[in-house]
Amino acid sequence: MNTFQATRLVAAREIRVRLLDRAYLISTAVYLLMVAGLTILPGLVGGPSSVAVVSAEAAPPLRAAGADVRVVGSASEAEKLVRSGDVDAAVVDGRVLAMNEAPTDVVTALSSSPPINLLAPDAVDPGLAFLAPFAIAMLFYMTALGFGMQIAMSVTEEKQTRVVEILVASVPVRALLSGKIIGTGILALAQITLVVAVALVGLSMTDVGVEVWPLIGPALDWFIPFFLFGFAALAALWAAAGALVARVEDVGAASMPLQMIVLAPLVAVLTMRDNAVAMTVLSYFPLSSPTVMPARLFAGDVAAWEPVLSLALLAATAAGFLLAGARVYRGGLLRNGGRVRLAAAWGSSGD
Amino acid sequence: MTPELRIEGISRRFGERLALDEVSFTVPAGRLTGFIGGNGAGKTTTMRIVLGVLAAHGGRVRWQGADIDALARRRFGYMPEERGLYPKMGVADQLVYLARLHGLDPARARRNVADLLERLGLAARAKEPLEKLSLGNQQRAQLAAALAHDPVALVLDEPFSGLDPGAVDDVAGVLRERAATGVPVLFSSHQLDLVERLCDQLVIIAGGQIRASGDREQLRRAHAADQHLIVVDEDAGWLRELPGVRLVSLDGPRAVVVLSDPSATQKLLRAALDRGPVHQFTPVIPTLTEIFRKVSQ
Numbered sequence: 001m002n003t004f005q006a007t008r009l010v011a012a013r014e015i016r017v018r019l020l021d022r023a024y025l026i027s028t029a030v031y032l033l034m035v036a037g038l039t040i041l042p043g044l045v046g047g048p049s050s051v052a053v054v055s056a057e058a059a060p061p062l063r064a065a066g067a068d069v070r071v072v073g074s075a076s077e078a079e080k081l082v083r084s085g086d087v088d089a090a091v092v093d094g095r096v097l098a099m100n101e102a103p104t105d106v107v108t109a110l111s112s113s114p115p116i117n118l119l120a121p122d123a124v125d126p127g128l129a130f131l132a133p134f135a136i137a138m139l140f141y142m143t144a145l146g147f148g149m150q151i152a153m154s155v156t157e158e159k160q161t162r163v164v165e166i167l168v169a170s171v172p173v174r175a176l177l178s179g180k181i182i183g184t185g186i187l188a189l190a191q192i193t194l195v196v197a198v199a200l201v202g203l204s205m206t207d208v209g210v211e212v213w214p215l216i217g218p219a220l221d222w223f224i225p226f227f228l229f230g231f232a233a234l235a236a237l238w239a240a241a242g243a244l245v246a247r248v249e250d251v252g253a254a255s256m257p258l259q260m261i262v263l264a265p266l267v268a269v270l271t272m273r274d275n276a277v278a279m280t281v282l283s284y285f286p287l288s289s290p291t292v293m294p295a296r297l298f299a300g301d302v303a304a305w306e307p308v309l310s311l312a313l314l315a316a317t318a319a320g321f322l323l324a325g326a327r328v329y330r331g332g333l334l335r336n337g338g339r340v341r342l343a344a345a346w347g348s349s350g351d
Numbered sequence: 352m353t354p355e356l357r358i359e360g361i362s363r364r365f366g367e368r369l370a371l372d373e374v375s376f377t378v379p380a381g382r383l384t385g386f387i388g389g390n391g392a393g394k395t396t397t398m399r400i401v402l403g404v405l406a407a408h409g410g411r412v413r414w415q416g417a418d419i420d421a422l423a424r425r426r427f428g429y430m431p432e433e434r435g436l437y438p439k440m441g442v443a444d445q446l447v448y449l450a451r452l453h454g455l456d457p458a459r460a461r462r463n464v465a466d467l468l469e470r471l472g473l474a475a476r477a478k479e480p481l482e483k484l485s486l487g488n489q490q491r492a493q494l495a496a497a498l499a500h501d502p503v504a505l506v507l508d509e510p511f512s513g514l515d516p517g518a519v520d521d522v523a524g525v526l527r528e529r530a531a532t533g534v535p536v537l538f539s540s541h542q543l544d545l546v547e548r549l550c551d552q553l554v555i556i557a558g559g560q561i562r563a564s565g566d567r568e569q570l571r572r573a574h575a576a577d578q579h580l581i582v583v584d585e586d587a588g589w590l591r592e593l594p595g596v597r598l599v600s601l602d603g604p605r606a607v608v609v610l611s612d613p614s615a616t617q618k619l620l621r622a623a624l625d626r627g628p629v630h631q632f633t634p635v636i637p638t639l640t641e642i643f644r645k646v647s648q
Binding site: 006009010013017021157158161162163164165166167168169170171172334 | 399402403404405421424425427429431433434435436437438439440448449451452453496
């Protein structure tokens with residue numbers, strides 16, 4: 001048996017254990033339901049307004065605007081329907097009646113506005129332009145954090161239960177580490193694909209979906225490679241964090257810097273999305289590029305060479321981080337008793 | 352080449368402390384070798400170095416006459432001092448996984464695991480997660496993990512600790528079987544009576560140094576110190592006066608003596624018979640506990 005086969009066995013176990021873990025399956029299902037809900041629901045709420053009118057002449061412009069129009073006999077009857085909630089609004093004697101909120105759509109349907117000619121229209125509706133990068137950043141954050149923590153936990157669990165002693169006696173440490181990263185990476189990729197698929201199916205059931213469809217393609221094409229390299233860059237560091245502590249309870253504290261590192265791009269996208277210079281810089285910085293570059297791609301103002309350069313920078317960083325993480329992992333793995341100092345783990349690889 | 356495990360001059364420091372000081376001994380093929388010593392004597396450190404889990408600061412481990420490498424170690428069976436398997440993974444599932452990590456193909460791994468679980472009385476629990484098993488049964492599963500890949504050598508750290516008497520017999524039986532197939536078996540224990548009963552070979556370590564090692568009976572005879580027990584009819588106090596005899600203890604007609612040279616035994620016996628009947632006259636063979644106390648001081 002060689003290192004490759006050992007790696008494959010380790011990766012297969014990571015996946016198998018997860019797929020047999022009921023808590024994991026349930027939380028994934030809940031997550032997917034949330035994604036489905038978030039994409040489908042906004043399109044469903046609201047719907048057409050129902051309007052009561054006294055004179056039939058008021059009906060055509062309202063119908064044209066998609067409202068559900070009911071012609072009633074008297075003003076008092078119309079008012080009663082509004083009060084009882086049977087209709088959203090009523091048009092009585094040229095006035096609009098509503099309960100506690102001005103019915104904008106009804107007002108718009110009844111008023112005349114001059115035609116608008118935008119000379120430089122946004123490719124995307126501004127609401128969506130805000131939501132889509134945020135969704136991309138959120139998706140990356142949730143997945144990177146969830147599966148990163150999983151790597152760290154899995155390392156610490158093996159350390160805490162001491163099964164690592166048997167593992168190290170039978171396979172090379174690098175096979176253990178790469179198997180863990182590859183197995184978890186496959187799971188992460190599978191989950192992200194599922195989430196995106198659910199989101200796309202959800203979107204396609206709404207009007208918004210038709211609008212964003214052409215923009216999602218290129219963003220998505222780049223999102224996967226950026227995600228993969230971004231995940232790989234941090235994976236060995238997560239494993240290293242896990243190898244530094246003796247108990248699963250301590251993984252949270254040991255991995256705090258990494259949690260910050262994956263959170264930072266999300267905060268950046270939220271707070272600096274309007275700052276083009278900052279977003280451009282962040283789309284090259286390897287720790288934020290997996291989030292920010294796909295977001296910029298979605299906005300559509302990116303030259304063809306930009307994601308390529310950014311990805312190359314990310315890949316180089318990932319290689320360096322993998323080597324460093326592997327060194328700490330190896331150094332910390334077999335040191336028992338409490339927290340291992342980073343410097344000790346870094347220096348003791350030959351032990 | 353005989354499958355023999357030799358530890359040659361292994362040293363290991365932890366900071367300033369010298370945990371192992373040129374430790375050397377042999378674990379011959381087909382025999383059960385007991386590794387005994389107090390807490391912190393260096394048993395676990397030695398075993399971890401044999402398995403390559405810990406690096407030595409000097410000396411080497413030889414297997415079949417050559418320096419041991421990762422490939423050979425992978426075929427060893429190892430039971431670490433601190434038990435460890437996956438608590439939430441099924442018993443059979445993880446044993447098959449470990450056997451495969453040791454290089455077995457899936458079919459053989461499954462077959463071996465099924466056989467072992469049957470043999471260790473765990474067949475009914477094969478599908479349960481390990482944490483659902485009693486501690487004794489977890490211990491059996493741990494042994495199965497060391498055996499499932501048909502190891503060419505066994506290194507077991509305290510395989511009997513925490514076992515009830517029934518389980519001790521099961522485990523001892525399995526180890527004897529494995530040894531009988533020509534596998535060298537090294538196991539540590541602090542239960543000296545058990546080691547005495549079970550082992551063909553002994554290695555005694557104290558303070559990081561090997562104090563005694565070799566065949567059990569030879570060791571016992573070597574440490575007999577020429578002591579003899581003699582039981583006569585009446586008070587044996589007269590032995591004090593006999594030349595070449597040193598009285599160690601006296602209890603009425605029972606006396607333990609040390610003889611200055613081998614020829615003195617027959618003289619002593621003749622002198623005793625001249626005075627009356629001799630009920631018992633035998634060399635005193637020390638128990639393992641006595642040898643251990645003596646050499647580990």
